[in-house]
Amino acid sequence: MSFLDSLIKDPKYQSHEPRKPEEIGDPDVIISPDTRREHRIPPGQSRTKKWPVLDAHGAPNVDLTTWTFEVEGLVENNLKFSLDEFLQLPPVKVYADFHCVTRWSRLDNVWTGVSAREIAQRAGVKPEAKFVLALAYDYGWTTNVPIEYFLKEDSLFAFLHDGAPIPPEHGGPVRLIIPQLYAWKSAKWVKGVRFLAEDHAGFWEEGGYHMRGNPWADGDGERFRWS
């Protein structure tokens, strides 16, 4: 495939300039606050119009008929949803940018899914829960997130991106989206969350990646625990 073909055939290629939040129009769309910044690209990042694919092990085979999403740990009610049940939960839409620790940023994304707050509320998260471990279908992959970021208004478990189902290589059927942290915290192929009192390093965090991962912090973002 030629370079030109790859652009034409890439349905996720952005030929337009990123919209401003006030251009979204739909009052029901939650606007991620970082999209309101004058300079939307964090330090050390560059804008990509494509949507690169990065993962630890490649996309797993996720069987949609047996797919489940479970909520456990420091909660009043453990929850378990089939895909049908999950898709019946009240949806939200979020307009957000997406910043990868490998230094690209994809601006102007509309995600549709279930608010992380909705999940937390249904489970009845106990006050001692301070961290969330997201669990994924790819060979035990995990990532840890401080609960205050998990509970941001723009954090959600997304099943649509720009109105279309999220392709498997990008984490479908359902992926976590936490726009205010680097994108590795937005677990692809998510299969559940565990609420914890103590922080517990996830897959990349075990290899020295930052425990929080705020792209706007410290001049060059909170990428690693060694630089």
Added chain:
Amino acid sequence: MNEYAELMTGFPLFKGFTINGAKRLLNSGEVKQHVPGDVLLKEGDKADFVLLVLTGTLEVFVDREDEHLILTEAKPGTVLGELAVLCGIPRSASVKAKDNSAVLRWSDEAFRTMLLRDPSLSQRIFREALRTLIDKERSLIDSLVKTHGARG
């Protein structure tokens, strides 16, 4: 395994790694024990693996005519042979065990996969390799300056 993983978390190259993170790196390769004199790689050989010294000391050397030239000693935490693998060139020196040593050996494929999957580790390995090269260049310049000075 735990013992080596713990050691690895103390190496500057793996700062920030947890025991589990270090175990993943160990599981990507194979740990071998060597006694003094064991040759781990030979100058001119095809480069198809990378070494990480876990314990002991390795000696990096070249043999020229009757001379055995020791270039450096590699201590725990040192990666060896990565540039030849990445550049696809034969080994530029030989390596043998000076002490009883434990060495982690990654195949070229496992090493490349690690670097491709993990941009942080990749950055660290390249940074360390380039620092070593720059140090060698400095030594070369120093020795040229000395030679030039002696002539002058």
